[in-house]
Amino acid sequence: MSVPVSMKVNGKAVTATVEPDTLLVTFLREHLRLTGTHVGCDTAQCGACTIHVNGRAAKSCNMLAVQAQGAELTTIEGVTPAEGMHPMQAAFKTCHGLQCGFCTPGMVMSAIDLVTHHPHGDEQQIREGLEGNFCRCTGYHNIVKAVALGAKAMGV
Amino acid sequence: MNDPKVGFIGKSVERKEDYRFLTGQGQYTDDVTLPNQTHAVFVRSPLAHAKIRSIDTAAAAKSDGVLAVFTGKDLGAIGGLPCGWLITSIDGTPMKEPKHPVLAEDKVRHVGDQVALVVAETLAQAKAAASLVDVDYDALPAVANTATAAGAKTAVHDIAPDNVCYTWGCGDKAAVDAAFAKAAHVTTLEFVNNRLVPNAIEPRAANAVYSRADDSYTLYVANQNPHVERLLMTAFVLGLPEHKVRVIAPDVGGGFGSKIFLYAEDTALVWASKRVGRPIKWTAERSESFLTDAHGRDHVTKAELALDAAGKFLALRVHTTANLGAYLSTFASAVPTILYATLLAGQYATPAIYAEVKGVFTNTAPVDAYRGAGRPEATYVVERIVETAARELKLDPAELRRRNFIHAFPYATPVGLTYDTGDYDATLNRAVELADVKGYAARKAASAKKGLLRGIGYSCYIEACGIAPSNVAGALGARAGLFEAGEVRVHPTGKVTVFTGSHSHGQGHETTFAQVVADKLGIPLDDVDIQHGDTGKILFGMGTYGSRSLAVGGTAIFKAVDKVIAKGKKIAAHMLEAAEGDIEFKNGEFRVAGTDRKKAFAEISLSAYVPHNYPLDKLEPGLNENAFYDPTNFTYPAGSYVCEVEVDPATGLVRVDRLTAVDDFGNVVNPMIVEGQVHGGLAQGIGQALLEGAHYDAEGQLLTGSFMDYALPRADDLPSFMVETAKGTPCTHNPLGVKGCGEAGAIGSPPAVINAITDALWHLGVRDVPMPASPHTVWKTIRSAAK
Helix, strand or coil: CCCCEEECCEEEEEEEEECCCCCCHHHHHCCCCCCCCCCCCCCCCCCCCCEEEECCCEEEEHHHHHCCCEEECCCCHHHHCCCCCCCCHHHHCCCCCCCCCCCHHHHHHHHHHHHHCCCCCHHHHHHHHHCCCCCCCCHHHHHHHHHHHHHHHHCC | CCCCCCCCCCCCCCCHHHHHHHCCCCEEECCCCCCCCHHHEEEECCCCCCEEEECCCCCHHHHHCEEEEEHHHHHHHCCCCCCCCCCCCCCCCECCCCCCCCCCEEEEEEEEEECCCCCCHHHHHHHHEEEEEEEEEECCCCCCCCCCCCCCCCCCCCCCCEEEEEEEEEEEHHHHHHHHHCCCCEEEEEEEEEECCCCCCCEEEEEEEECCCCCCEEECCCCCCHHHHHHHHHHHHHHHCCEEEECCEEEEECCCCCCCCCCHHHHHHHHHHHHHHHCCEEEEECCCCCCCHCCCCCCEEEEEEECCCCCCCCEEEEEEEEEECCCCCCCCCCCCCCHHHHCCCCCCCEEEEEEEEEECCCCCCCCCCCCCCCHHHHHHHHHHHHHHHHHHCCCCHHHHHHEEECCCCCCCCCCEEEEECCCHHHHHHHHHHHHHHHHHHHHHHHHHCCCCCCCCEEEEEEEEEEECCCCHHCCCCECCCCEEEEEECCCCCEEEEEEEEECCCCCCHHHHHHHHHHHHHCCHHHHHHEECCCCCCCCCCCCCCCCHHHHHHHHHHHHHHHHHHHHHHHHHHCCEEEEEEEEECCCEEEEEECCEEEEHHHHHHHHHHHCCCCCCCCCCCCCCCCCCCCCCCCCCEEEEEEEEEEEEECCEEEEEEEEEEEEEECCCCCCCHHHHHHHHHEEEEEEEHHCCCCCEEECCCCCCCCCCCCCCCCCHHHCCCEEEECCCCCCCCCCCCCCCCHHHHHHHHHHHHHHHHHHHHHCCCCCCCCCCCCCCHHHHHHHHHHH
């Protein structure tokens, strides 16, 4: 029953065979051991599994691995530079935009997508833009500040 | 960037743990995959209450990839999951303690109750096989309503035929009755404190492995207190030797109380790991979290406040029915009693208080500690009734509070606590100023122009944290001590690894505790690492809950550092050929007082491990000290919150426009982290007030079983907050002067929000709005008040 898939993950070509019902997030976590992408729910509500698919944020629990055939994927591991951090990651640290860290990779991936496509959002727009990501620790207060700072640092 | 120089207390240094979390390198339990890993799925009851006629596992056992299927019968004579706190009823009888089986035996008692454990090569195979386990149920009527559970026709447990676990009392009933008889005014409120699902974003998870080589077990588990988990599991349930079980709680994605408890799944996995002979991993799906994580709150309360003609509180009388769920979870019995009624004095010098709490069993998930645990429920009672009394008496709610504040410390309350310190006027006055209460009338008028009703509400909370003096807890029924342990291991080069029994699952201990140690030793922050969450590394630990980590765990570390310094002085005295009493330690240097003869910290540590010029006749080599700290009292953080809301009377939609929080946490080590803790608490408190509520139907089916039905606050549901930590009154009985900040926001904010909504609607005849104050609920409340 296994089917072949090939895609580009964090800049590297990946080819594998998977069961057709394998979720993309399972493929990333279990097959590629990219465990920075997390699973926080089973209804595509929490956003902990957010990655970039062809440059746009997507919930990887809500796609099958086979649906990513031929796609270019970026995970939190992929946005992290060889040394240091991406400006959005650094902004989260500066603003204390994370506590337990579990929602954080998905939140950062959403934030990068948000400010890339909506560069000059005010507080309310940032809040609405993060609607797809739950954080239970921070009350979002510092995340909102981090996204604004990250946007500035990214020069968008 | 962090300042590499010394002196770290009170500085908002960036967190040491952030890099791994931000780059996806955190290691949460589900990220741990062991060689020969197998996967587990639990078969769960779809019914709230039923007899199990039979369980047929034959088809599942033959399914592809299945290694084993276990039911309650296979577990044999192991114990039930224990409850850690004995509550005694008013009539002197102990609480009813029905067995909480690891896998269901003759009956299931809530939807999600675990009936069988399926272990397979892959998760998909385990799931497929689980669907083949055939359980023949004989459905029974369910008890699902808190208010009517006591005396219902159906009993959840045979040993509690009336479904009452205990009826517990606190305070002087006769004095309260006498005070009410002479009261000039009595305010009465009846309300529900809504049931909540903690919903840490990391679901519960466990991975257990047995080693035949040395007959030992290792359990990775998303847990807030690995030593407690191990102690309860080995001594009370599985009968395993404690030293042969290692429990590792690696990175944990939030807890909020829900990961304190010993759960059936962790226990079953450890038991099964020996039978299967391979590591077994289980990670809850979110729907399992909703069904089986211990829930919070769920009180039905009648409260009465007696006042004299001058607006002084004479007495408070509270009757509460608390839902304990289907089984007693680890601390379930203590939450609505010891952690609830003892807080009913709040910030006020109310001379007489009596509370009576009936704990009831129902066919719902167990209810236990959730952020605040009893103290939010108490604060809700006190702050709602005080605000209502003020409105009934046409007094300024802030003024009525001031009139009744405790002003002299220490203060012994009529409900068993002694507050060591506080300044309630200071926090309230600052909150009034910061919230710009002066400008409120103008804002109300501006809202009115938009057709919106603006309201303002206060909440002045107190909490008892730093849990707890072990002897006091023991006298109140605790079956455990509540101290904390810490170890400070100084390496030869002067670098330091600290081992703490506290557990960080978002609180930032790796930074805050390092600040304490680096500050005290006068060494760079980067020279200190904090280790936690592993019974194989840490000497002992009671864990993190009840805002206790810095006050109790931090103090244990502090005391261990004191021992390091004391030994360092002895070594320095020898090396500097001076009397020990003449050595002073400051800024990382041991110095002969009044001279320039000195040794740096790293010179002393090197000497301790290379003891050539060393007083070996008097002193052991090495520089490694540990300490256990048992507090002498609780700590009493307190604060004042002011909330402003806008209510749309046409739709019932409530928008929190401003939430101002001024907290007295005593001394603060890292203001940035502390404010972050308050933000998170506020979000959960506003969530309780406006959005969140777990609902069971009459058959005991959970209607709010996913994020599609249970409204967790999202970024656009909340405002930015105005948060300030007051200069504060340092705790008088721990050396750091700290009180604890983790739960405050969740405790103080729900009554502030509801007080603001009821203020906005008071002129319409609305006296109370149930939580969560959803648009539909508010709209209905407005409509029914108009009738």
